[in-house]
Amino acid sequence: MTALTDIRVTASSYDELVALVLGGAIGPDPRTERIAVAFTTRQAVRHEGRSGGYRNEVLSLRLAEAVGSCAVEPGGLPDGAVEDCVGADIARLLEHELLPVRVAALDAYLMHALPHGPANGAWSCPLPAGTSLEKSRARARAVVELIDAAPGATVLVVGVVNSLLEALRARGLAYVPSDLKGGTTEWGEPVRTDALAELEHCDAVLASGMTLGNGSFEPLRQHAQRHGKPLVMFAQTGSAVLPRLIGAGVSAVCAEPYPFFWLDGGPGTIHRYGAAL
Numbered sequence: 001m002t003a004l005t006d007i008r009v010t011a012s013s014y015d016e017l018v019a020l021v022l023g024g025a026i027g028p029d030p031r032t033e034r035i036a037v038a039f040t041t042r043q044a045v046r047h048e049g050r051s052g053g054y055r056n057e058v059l060s061l062r063l064a065e066a067v068g069s070c071a072v073e074p075g076g077l078p079d080g081a082v083e084d085c086v087g088a089d090i091a092r093l094l095e096h097e098l099l100p101v102r103v104a105a106l107d108a109y110l111m112h113a114l115p116h117g118p119a120n121g122a123w124s125c126p127l128p129a130g131t132s133l134e135k136s137r138a139r140a141r142a143v144v145e146l147i148d149a150a151p152g153a154t155v156l157v158v159g160v161v162n163s164l165l166e167a168l169r170a171r172g173l174a175y176v177p178s179d180l181k182g183g184t185t186e187w188g189e190p191v192r193t194d195a196l197a198e199l200e201h202c203d204a205v206l207a208s209g210m211t212l213g214n215g216s217f218e219p220l221r222q223h224a225q226r227h228g229k230p231l232v233m234f235a236q237t238g239s240a241v242l243p244r245l246i247g248a249g250v251s252a253v254c255a256e257p258y259p260f261f262w263l264d265g266g267p268g269t270i271h272r273y274g275a276a277l
Contacts, residue, residue, distance in 0.1 A: 009114060012248045014218060017241065018094055018106060027113030030090035035108065037062035038085035040077065043262060058236065059100050060258050061085055061093070061108045066115065067258040068108025070100040070213040071237045100213045103238055110240035116255055116271040121243060125254075127261055127268040133163075135261040139254075139270060140167040143234045146252035146275045149173060149204045158195045158220065159208025162186040164234070168206075176202055180214070199223050209235030209242060225249030232275075236260050239271070246274040 011017035043056040057074045093105035116122045140163035151172030160179040168175045178195040211217035224231035230251045233242045239255035252275035
């Protein structure tokens with residue numbers, strides 16, 4: 001089976017992608033496209049059999065049939081941020097003072113203009129129904145398959161998800177876990193807080209789309225491009241953004257638009273870009 005690799009719209013950087021959108025080079029005039037609905041989704045989880053849990057908060061913006069999203073630190077959005085987005089046009093939101101708003105707006109626009117599917121370079125991968133842990137593990141296997149690295153290689157994981165670490169172990173890949181929150185993994189391994197300091201010691205990078213919303217993505221992309229290292233993104237944040245950066249440091253993307261796997265126990269779909277499987 002070979003994943004589709006015809007990415008028809010690409011950019012050399014995140015900033016260039018924004019400029020293409022603002023210039024009307026990708027789809028409809030962003031000054032005429034307005035957000036109808038803005039909302040946040042908050043989650044707290046502790047999977048059965050796991051010793052620890054975590055929290056998520058995601059800002060989502062709806063443009064026509066499309067929903068764009070950006071994860072934020074729980075409680076990190078100021079009062080009024082959601083209301084400020086409703087009725088606003090995409091062009092204005094792409095210049096908003098809050099980075100998560102800018103990312104969610106770009107994601108919504110690109111989901112609208114370039115929806116996930118074969119025509120835009122994606123191979124859809126079904127997720128089976130199941131518990132939150134079962135679905136997390138199924139997603140993790142689909143993500144880790146995208147990493148072009150031989151057993152024994154070391155992967156820098158930016159944004160620790162224990163199911164991803166399990167899947168890396170199953171492939172015989174070593175890993176360095178990194179997350180701004182620090183702490184330890186399920187297996188007591190220390191989590192580094194400075195991902196950039198670990199880049200030189202790793203053969204590949206597996207990073208969360210949340211790096212778009214906290215400003216840490218661009219140094220990862222530049223390092224991967226400069227050194228020819230695989231950079232695989234697992235993206236609830238910016239699921240429609242990151243595929244447009246394949247070939248500019250990003251090697252593959254597992255895109256998961258809203259609604260995310262943890263919101264529903266039924267079957268779902270994720271979309272993979274840019275790698276031979």
